[in-house]
Amino acid sequence: MSIVLETKNINKHFRKPIDFHVLKDISFNVKKGEFTSIMGKSGSGKSTLLYILSTMDTDYDGELFLNNELVTGKPMQELSKIRNKYIGFVFQFHYLLSEFSVLENVMLPAKKLAEKSHQEIEHEAMMKLKMLKIDHLAKKRASRISGGEKQRVAIARALINNPSILMGDEPTGNLDSYNSENVFQIFKQLKEEEGLSLLIVTHDLDFAKRTDRIIQMEDGRIIN
Numbered sequence: 001m002s003i004v005l006e007t008k009n010i011n012k013h014f015r016k017p018i019d020f021h022v023l024k025d026i027s028f029n030v031k032k033g034e035f036t037s038i039m040g041k042s043g044s045g046k047s048t049l050l051y052i053l054s055t056m057d058t059d060y061d062g063e064l065f066l067n068n069e070l071v072t073g074k075p076m077q078e079l080s081k082i083r084n085k086y087i088g089f090v091f092q093f094h095y096l097l098s099e100f101s102v103l104e105n106v107m108l109p110a111k112k113l114a115e116k117s118h119q120e121i122e123h124e125a126m127m128k129l130k131m132l133k134i135d136h137l138a139k140k141r142a143s144r145i146s147g148g149e150k151q152r153v154a155i156a157r158a159l160i161n162n163p164s165i166l167m168g169d170e171p172t173g174n175l176d177s178y179n180s181e182n183v184f185q186i187f188k189q190l191k192e193e194e195g196l197s198l199l200i201v202t203h204d205l206d207f208a209k210r211t212d213r214i215i216q217m218e219d220g221r222i223i224n
């Protein structure tokens, strides 16, 4: 099975106020269609790792590969393109633009990539909304929909450029159990029907237990 993401000996230090070795020799990979969760106590380094994996933090030692291409050391502008094209990201809070419509929010990352016409992007955005069963909300303002709906819009937005991997930092952390289950089922469907790889940081053991693999972190290390 092909490898979508791979790290080799990633180490990171926070230098201030004192030297703190926050990530220690992180080596692992995520295969195509694999649904992986990352668990670990608060402060074990999960968010710091995700920040590096999503190419947003470049201040680390070691190597990061996306689709077998070494991305470590690439210039910012190129990283930004790689990120837009290959990585979808869902946060605990949705970060939608509240004055924009649902459809406009979903279209934004594709507009940024500027590879397709407005019509094509709109069509694809509608397809994503349909897949997530929220196409009826397309014209609504993002501020006027419920929390669970907002998170589904955020997922649609993360998928608009057809990424190879969807990363999430506690994407269900702010949702009730009904909406958390809904998001889990969406992720499962994306894995099974689209072959999407998922890498999700979660504190929810019930969620993690149902993924293909749990990566357990402790004090900046992967311990399993």
Ligand SMILES: Nc1ncnc2c1ncn2[C@@H]1O[C@H](COP(=O)(O)OP(=O)(O)OP(=O)(O)O)[C@@H](O)[C@H]1O
Pocket: 014, 016, 017, 020, 022, 040, 041, 042, 043, 044, 045, 046, 047, 048, 049
């Ligand atoms: N900018 C920074 N400077 C110094 N230390 C930092 C900085 N950012 C985070 N840390 C520390 O690094 C460690 C790992 O933080 P991180 O946010 O990655 O943990 P986490 O596992 O995601 O925690 P949580 O589950 O609470 O989100 C923590 O001890 C944190 O205090």
